[in-house]
Amino acid sequence: MAPAIPTLAIMGHPNAGKSSVVATLTENDRIQIDKRAGTTTTLDRYPVVIDGVKVIEFIDTPGFQNPNYILEWFQNHLDEADLARAFVDVHAANPLYVHDCALMRPVAEGAGIILVVDGSKRIKEKDRCEIELLRLTGRPRMAILNNTTNVTEHMEAWQDALNKAFNSVREFNAHRATYDERIRLLQALKTIDQRWEERIDETIHAFERDWDRRIDQTVTTIVDMLKEALTLKVSEVVEAFDRSSVAEREAVEKKLTASFEDGLRKLEVRAQDQIREHFRHNVWNLSPDSVLAKDLFSQEVGQALGLSRKQLAIVGMAAGAFAGAGLDLTSAGATLGAGTIFGALGGGALGFFGRDALAKVDIKKAIGVERVTMGPVTNQQFPFVLLDRVILYCARAMNWAHGRQAADEDAPNRVPDKSLNKAFTAELASEQHKALAKFFVAARKGKDLAKHEEACRQIIRGVLRGLSRSEIDSRANL
Ligand SMILES: Nc1nc2c(ncn2[C@@H]2O[C@H](COP(=O)(O)OP(=O)(O)O)[C@@H](O)[C@H]2O)c(=O)[nH]1
Ligand SMILES: [Mg+2]
Missing domain, CATH: 3.40.50.300 (P-loop containing nucleotide triphosphate hydrolases)
Incomplete structure (x- = not known):
């Protein structure tokens, strides 16, 4: 039987x-x-x-x-x-x-x-x-x-x-089969025994529904990460410092920046963990050529991902008009006089995000100490970079065959592959850039969020669906 x-x-x-x-x-x-x-x-x-x-x-x-x-x-x-x-x-x-x-x-x-x-x-x-x-x-x-x-x-x-x-x-x-190829193999299984046709059709539909659901879960993971990243604030209590001393200002800024960046890195790692779980990965290895292997705030990442200068300028105008306060977006760090303290230093560690600093800085004085707060992110490029990175991560999670595990087959004499570091957001239409920018502003302000979030979800869903349609070369060692 x-x-x-x-x-x-x-x-x-x-x-x-x-x-x-x-x-x-x-x-x-x-x-x-x-x-x-x-x-x-x-x-x-x-x-x-x-x-x-x-x-x-x-x-x-x-x-x-x-x-x-x-x-x-x-x-x-x-x-x-x-x-x-x-x-x-x-x-x-x-x-x-x-x-x-x-x-x-x-x-x-x-x-x-x-x-x-x-x-x-x-x-x-x-x-x-x-x-x-x-x-x-x-x-x-x-x-x-x-x-x-x-x-x-x-x-x-x-x-x-x-x-x-x-x-x-x-x-x-x-080792290389993608979701698409798995489905095609199942489809071929139907032909080997007609009695199985219906059951295998059901199986394929179940696989497809499951895949769609994972994409939805992933969209939620990404949108949640962006929302948290765009509202993140960190505070450090420091001893009252001498503002006329460059060394003291730098020390405070360094400390604050480090904990702010760490907060953002943690949000990214948490999203990556969730995405790996959505796509059932426990073991794999990252290609050293991938910007995913580089620090979020590294030069390589800033150069490879996000929008071009021109795209950013167009988006900046639209989002600025939308926010009703150009100041808020463009002169980060300029609140409460903190800009004059840190502004000049902002071009250092965070310079690759453009001329703008990463985030607002706020200083409150108390007796003998000062509470310095960094956040939320005001830099316009940063959310695009963060989004690009997480999309790259998804591309890998979605296309890495489970049978490959943590394969090291191409470790020696491997040719560095630049195609791994594609900036997905840069390829979107200008209207989509604007919709995303509006969502970023809404997320940061916690205003009109629902309206703009749905548009953002749709854009991300579209990109993720594209990733599993073999748009990405399955041979790419993402
Ligand atoms: N490069 C490459 N190696 C493979 C592929 N399939 C299997 N291997 C390797 O071949 C070896 C044996 O694979 P395994 O699945 O355990 O074979 P089994 O003994 O038939 O179960 C392992 O080292 C695999 O990593 C493949 O498609 N590409
Ligand atoms: Mg075996």
């Missing part, structure tokens, strides 16, 4: 990439993947559960022990209606075939087969033997050509051999 939900046994040689394929398809980066052969020694079941409902199940297997024997036995029992079932029944008690029986049992119970082969290796006699014995089971079966290197010379021979024996043959790179 066929299982109630589509169930697929993943078969193939040790190191063909079976566990990687399962990890990517089920978005489970905790599956053990190892350079040594034979990491998987038991059958492991990996159900995909969406909204508490199991929609599909993959069974990761360790590969055959005696394929030659099984094939020979199959060939000598071709009159059996169900070879997999018959093989297991006859050999269940035979210690020599415990392993092969365990492997065949899910197939005997009606599971379909996904054979994973490493297309970079030459096809061998043992492979042909396995291909033939899987064909003889008569089960719905798909073959996945997983290329673990850049060697393509053997791919055609594999295609030829596999096409004759499988209902569907797909190239699928367990």
Whole structure:
């Protein structure tokens, strides 16, 4: 009897990439993947559960022990209606075939087969033997050509051999596959057994709904981060200082700036943690070429992300008019005379955000001490930079295959890739820039927020949807 939900046994040689394929398809980066052969020694079941409902199940297997024997036995029992079932029944008690029986049992119970082969290796006699014995089971079966290197010379021979024996043959790179490619693989699974069509359609819809929901959650994470970043204020109580002394002014400003920047960094890290969770990532490594690996306030980040000077000028006018107070936006740090204290220094650490300082500074005197407050952010470029960074982070979270885990395959002799540092906001339309700028002002002032937040959400949602439509080269090591 066929299982109630589509169930697929993943078969193939040790190191063909079976566990990687399962990890990517089920978005489970905790599956053990190892350079040594034979990491998987038991059958492991990996159900995909969406909204508490199991929609599909993959069974990761360790590969055959005696394929030659099984094939020979199959060939000598071709009159059996169900070879997999018959093989297991006859050999269940035979210690020599415990392993092969365990492997065949899910197939005997009606599971379909996904054979994973490493297309970079030459096809061998043992492979042909396995291909033939899987064909003889008569089960719905798909073959996945997983290329673990850049060697393509053997791919055609594999295609030829596999096409004759499988209902569907797909190239699928367990380390590079994107959301789109996962969906396409599922779509192909429909064709290997008509009886599954409806269930797999439901599964695909469940995947799509789930993906949309994650995008919505991510939009919320981003908008919340922006709102918090744009209202953040930090205070330091310092001893009354001598304003005529540059050294003393600098010391106070340094302390304040450090805690303000730290506050912003923490908000960014918290948003990143949430995004990783939305897209079910536990392990990965950052490319050192990515601006994500650089400090939020570093020169590289300021140069790579955000709007161009010209775009910023246009947006500045619109947002300034909207805010009704150009002063508020353009002369940051000028309140309560603090500007005259810190203004001249603002060009230092924060200079890359343009001529404007990062945030307002406010000083209140008490007896013997002064309370210096920094915030909220008034710099117009900063929220665009912050938004660009988080979008880059999303691009990575959405397109990093779970089977890749914290792969280090391209660590040595890797060519630095500048395309990793795309400024997404700079590519938006001018109207969108203005809408975002209005949201930033509204967020900072806590005024008319609802109205402008929805516009901002829509813009971000649009960008994120674009990221999963393979707009980003899946090969980019984001
Ligand atoms: N570069 C690259 N390496 C892969 C790919 N798939 C698997 N590997 C590597 O091949 C090795 C074996 O993979 P694994 O999934 O454990 O194979 P299994 O023994 O068939 O389960 C691991 O080091 C993987 O990281 C791939 O698509 N690209
Ligand atoms: Mg494995």
